[in-house]
Amino acid sequence: MIIKFHGVRGSTPSPGPATIRYGGNTSCVHILLGNGKHIVLDAGTGLRLLGHELARIDDPVYLLLSHGHWDHIQGYPYFAPIYQPEREINVFTSGPSGQRLLCSLFDQMDGSHFPVKADELPSRGECIFENTESILKSHNISITRKALNHPGSGTAYLIDDDGIRCAYITDNELEPPYRVHTTYDEWVEFCSGVDVLIHDAQYTEDDMPHKHGWGHSLISQVRQLAIDAEVGSLVMYHHDPDRSDGELDEIARENEIHFSGRRAPARSWCAREGMVIQLSRRVAGGDTVFEIR
Ligand SMILES: [Zn+2]
Numbered sequence: 363m364i365i366k367f368h369g370v371r372g373s374t375p376s377p378g379p380a381t382i383r384y385g386g387n388t389s390c391v392h393i394l395l396g397n398g399k400h401i402v403l404d405a406g407t408g409l410r411l412l413g414h415e416l417a418r419i420d421d422p423v424y425l426l427l428s429h430g431h432w433d434h435i436q437g438y439p440y441f442a443p444i445y446q447p448e449r450e451i452n453v454f455t456s457g458p459s460g461q462r463l464l465c466s467l468f469d470q471m472d473g474s475h476f477p478v479k480a481d482e483l484p485s486r487g488e489c490i491f492e493n494t495e496s497i498l499k500s501h502n503i504s505i506t507r508k509a510l511n512h513p514g515s516g517t518a519y520l521i522d523d524d525g526i527r528c529a530y531i532t533d534n535e536l537e538p539p540y541r542v543h544t545t546y547d548e549w550v551e552f553c554s555g556v557d558v559l560i561h562d563a564q565y566t567e568d569d570m571p572h573k574h575g576w577g578h579s580l581i582s583q584v585r586q587l588a589i590d591a592e593v594g595s596l597v598m599y600h601h602d603p604d605r606s607d608g609e610l611d612e613i614a615r616e617n618e619i620h621f622s623g624r625r626a627p628a629r630s631w632c633a634r635e636g637m638v639i640q641l642s643r644r645v646a647g648g649d650t651v652f653e654i655r
């Protein structure tokens with residue numbers, strides 16, 4: 363499994379001198395499975411540069427959306443493969459808001475917000491919002507879903523690549539003040555022992571209580587989840603647009619101190635645009651080997 367981060371920012375793009383190292387593009391992660399399948403998690407503005415890479419090959423693309431907020435859909439009109447004739451692009455979402463979510467992805471291409479209309483695209487796009495897991499299984503992609511605690515709802519994904527597992531949980535408030543879709547204990551179970559946990563870590567204690575209920579987690583809560591779920595590695599993701607490179611460096615340093623001497627997680631990072639995590643098994647059933655670029 364090769365995981366590459368193309369957009370790591372939450373809420374809105376945040377280019378500028380203060381974010382140049384971690385990057386200002388919004389949510390987008392590419393996962394290449396061992397069987398050659400290309401999974402794209404979310405279609406934030408990071409999707410544009412990934413599109414240049416995927417336009418050079420002709421494999422099908424499996425785009426899994428967490429939800430329909432701007433920072434998860436705005437890269438789609440600039441995704442080069444959608445302009446390739448007959449290119450197979452399968453868009454997946456799920457849950458009761460699935461249809462509405464797909465509307466947000468395609469309605470932004472209505473000729474008013476964007477010059478090209480979605481129904482004029484030459485690619486072969488299929489939108490699936492029911493039976494996501496079984497349909498992906500028929501394409502040799504194994505995923506499990508979980509409902510996010512987020513205004514308007516959304517979906518987390520657990521991807522299992524022949525025993526190497528990555529959980530993608532963004533725009534999730536671990537302990538929200540509103541009705542909980544997934545409890546903390548259920549999150550611990552969902553990502554128990556995964557090799558990589560990618561989790562929304564948008565807020566610090568200074569952001570509270572003002573932003574309690576906005577659908578994102580505290581960095582301290584995410585650290586605790588990584589410990590309780592005994593994950594192999596933690597990637598903090600969906601950084602606040604106002605979080606500077608220097609502040610993210612400091613959070614990464616605090617992570618090292620917080621996790622030192624603990625069994626899990628063995629590694630942690632603040633996600634950075636262009637960061638690559640390559641995971642492989644030394645032998646079947648053996649330890650996972652990590653390579654970071
Ligand atoms: Zn978001």
Ligand SMILES: [Zn+2]
Pocket residue numbers: 429431512533577
């Ligand atoms: Zn959101």
